[in-house]
Amino acid sequence: MHQSQTQVEVRYAETDQMGVVHHATYLIWFEVGRAQFIKDLGFSYAQMEEDGFLAPVTDITISYKRPFRYGETAEIRTWLENYNGIRSVYGYGIYNEKDELCISGTSTHVLVNKETFKPVRMKKVLPLWHDAYQNALGSYKKAIKEG
Amino acid sequence: MHQSQTQVEVRYAETDQMGVVHHATYLIWFEVGRAQFIKDLGFSYAQMEEDGFLAPVTDITISYKRPFRYGETAEIRTWLENYNGIRSVYGYGIYNEKDELCISGTSTHVLVNKETFKPVRMKKVLPLWHDAYQNALGSYKKAIKEG
Amino acid sequence: MHQSQTQVEVRYAETDQMGVVHHATYLIWFEVGRAQFIKDLGFSYAQMEEDGFLAPVTDITISYKRPFRYGETAEIRTWLENYNGIRSVYGYGIYNEKDELCISGTSTHVLVNKETFKPVRMKKVLPLWHDAYQNALGSYKKAIKEG
Amino acid sequence: MHQSQTQVEVRYAETDQMGVVHHATYLIWFEVGRAQFIKDLGFSYAQMEEDGFLAPVTDITISYKRPFRYGETAEIRTWLENYNGIRSVYGYGIYNEKDELCISGTSTHVLVNKETFKPVRMKKVLPLWHDAYQNALGSYKKAIKEG
Numbered sequence: 411m412h413q414s415q416t417q418v419e420v421r422y423a424e425t426d427q428m429g430v431v432h433h434a435t436y437l438i439w440f441e442v443g444r445a446q447f448i449k450d451l452g453f454s455y456a457q458m459e460e461d462g463f464l465a466p467v468t469d470i471t472i473s474y475k476r477p478f479r480y481g482e483t484a485e486i487r488t489w490l491e492n493y494n495g496i497r498s499v500y501g502y503g504i505y506n507e508k509d510e511l512c513i514s515g516t517s518t519h520v521l522v523n524k525e526t527f528k529p530v531r532m533k534k535v536l537p538l539w540h541d542a543y544q545n546a547l548g549s550y551k552k553a554i555k556e557g
Numbered sequence: 558m559h560q561s562q563t564q565v566e567v568r569y570a571e572t573d574q575m576g577v578v579h580h581a582t583y584l585i586w587f588e589v590g591r592a593q594f595i596k597d598l599g600f601s602y603a604q605m606e607e608d609g610f611l612a613p614v615t616d617i618t619i620s621y622k623r624p625f626r627y628g629e630t631a632e633i634r635t636w637l638e639n640y641n642g643i644r645s646v647y648g649y650g651i652y653n654e655k656d657e658l659c660i661s662g663t664s665t666h667v668l669v670n671k672e673t674f675k676p677v678r679m680k681k682v683l684p685l686w687h688d689a690y691q692n693a694l695g696s697y698k699k700a701i702k703e704g
Numbered sequence: 705m706h707q708s709q710t711q712v713e714v715r716y717a718e719t720d721q722m723g724v725v726h727h728a729t730y731l732i733w734f735e736v737g738r739a740q741f742i743k744d745l746g747f748s749y750a751q752m753e754e755d756g757f758l759a760p761v762t763d764i765t766i767s768y769k770r771p772f773r774y775g776e777t778a779e780i781r782t783w784l785e786n787y788n789g790i791r792s793v794y795g796y797g798i799y800n801e802k803d804e805l806c807i808s809g810t811s812t813h814v815l816v817n818k819e820t821f822k823p824v825r826m827k828k829v830l831p832l833w834h835d836a837y838q839n840a841l842g843s844y845k846k847a848i849k850e851g
Numbered sequence: 852m853h854q855s856q857t858q859v860e861v862r863y864a865e866t867d868q869m870g871v872v873h874h875a876t877y878l879i880w881f882e883v884g885r886a887q888f889i890k891d892l893g894f895s896y897a898q899m900e901e902d903g904f905l906a907p908v909t910d911i912t913i914s915y916k917r918p919f920r921y922g923e924t925a926e927i928r929t930w931l932e933n934y935n936g937i938r939s940v941y942g943y944g945i946y947n948e949k950d951e952l953c954i955s956g957t958s959t960h961v962l963v964n965k966e967t968f969k970p971v972r973m974k975k976v977l978p979l980w981h982d983a984y985q986n987a988l989g990s991y992k993k994a995i996k997e998g
Contacts, residue, residue, distance in 0.1 A: 419736075421732060421735065421736060422573060422574070422579075422735050422739070422749070423573060423579050423581055423731075423732045423735060425573050425574035426569060426570060426572050426573060426574070427569070427572035427573070427574065427575075427576045427577075427627060427900075428574075428905055428907065429574045430574075430907075432569075432570050433878065433907075433908045433911070434570055434875045434876075434878035434879050434882075435875075437717075437874060437875035437878065438715060438717045438875050441715065441716050441717060441875075442715060445716070454775065455716070455774075455775075456773075456774050456775030457775075459774075459868075464869055466869065466871075466874075466915065466918070467874045467915055468914065468915050469912075469913065469914050469915070470874070470911070470912070470913045471910075471911070471912050471913075472910065472911045473909065473910050474907065474908055474909050474910070477907070479750075480574060480749075480750050480753075481748065481749075481750030481751075566883075568879060568882065568883060569882050569886070569896070570878075570879045570882060574753075575758055575760065577760075580731060580760075580761045580764070581728045581729075581731035581732050581735075582728075584727060584728035584731065584864075585728050585862060585864045588728075588862065588863050588864060589862060592863070601922065602863070602921075602922075603920075603921050603922030604922075606721075606921075611722055613722065613724075613727075613768065613771070614727045614768055615767065615768050616765075616766065616767050616768070617727070617764070617765070617766050618763075618764070618765050618766075619763065619764050619765075620762065620763050621760065621761055621762050621763070624760070626897075627896075627897050627900075628895065628896075628897030628898075716867060716868070716873075717867060717873050717875055719867050719868035720863060720864060720866050720867060720868070721863070721866035721867070721868065721869075721870045721871075721921060722868075723868045724868075726863075726864050728864055774868060
């Protein structure tokens, strides 16, 4: 597995007076995609927080190619673009029903202790996640290479 | 003091494709009004949470008379409509720049322990708040009576 | 059919620092439930707007019995509680995975012309909707009566 | 003038269960900063839309250095980082009360016709804006140069 898929229907509240989905909404859809990616690896973000860790965002880049409108369904595709034991970089593509890429972006996260907000090494505190992330990255890099 | 005032400018993200402020936004504006009311009494909601209490909402009623649009400034007026030591009921009126009442509503809250979510008596855990709330309610009831 | 069902997974962005879903979020979930109700009747809210009409909210009541948390899935049940040709009142119950009622409420809507925001009679401008709404109301009233 | 300032108080609804402002919120604050920048130049974004134009976002980059918490006030500083007659790139820095840079980022916009979503040249359709943007960019470049 190197890419997760999940679908969202545009909510009316997500539109703005331009008649399209407000651009901040897609960061929330990225988050939905990220949760699905983690679920597909066999883990749960909610459980990770209960276990005492958080994965705050340090950087986001996002490009808006085509807007979504109310009534449409979006497919969020999420993969692991980079992972070095400290930082995870997720990649995202959001596609419309014609399979056109509408939104693309990345988000970078560090794993921190819930109480102190100090960075921790995933390998040390969540070794099973670490292994799964290395595999996910490997299969992504391989897919990129093979085109 | 029986009524607090605070102003918000409509944010673009708060509009929807109807071209007006999305109706869920006003609950957030009520929250802004409530924080101002508490500040005007000399307290801080943020501090109250740090002290170990939360004031979750149990009920809301809201009537939409006139919509707000992007570019407009709204005045949120907040008062204490009822308080019995356990439940606080805040009243809200949101006015446009012509001083027309656009949105009105109420929210009911209970004070609970942050860890257990169990209700607590304000008089016991926050006696200064209790006194201020009784005074605020008294001055509101008096104002209502005198019309 | 007198009740529609649809499910939403709690989004991280929907939580607040109380650790539960922020209370304004449920108005957006009501909206999701309402769209499903209309879809189940064989119509589309998006299409209705394209046809030149809007259905703004005039009143909402909402009661919060149990909070939702991140990681949970909610089932939104929606029905037509009242309809008189001008005003539609939808009823909502939001249930957790243990089938406990967590959130209940109603929303009242009028049908208006998109350009003028003036109320219009559904029977006149959307006769098929009118018939379906009368049937939906009838089956709801009947279900209530029969308990 | 090469930088605009405006302040926002953190709203409770803007926090998430991490206990800090949710990362998507800052895109809305950027939007608030952008509106202030335009206002400081003597124009109005709302008026621009009424005149038949929109300025959708094509790209955003954002870095999260320090989180904001409920109870805090943020200062949003906004400037014009680039402008070529077609694309405008705004720069943002969001500072806490200790004057520490917490959030930084950029947003890129194109001016489009409201009906067709086709790009238009600002110089042609909004010549006064064009002049003001060229001046704002000049004073920003000059300030950068002079350190």
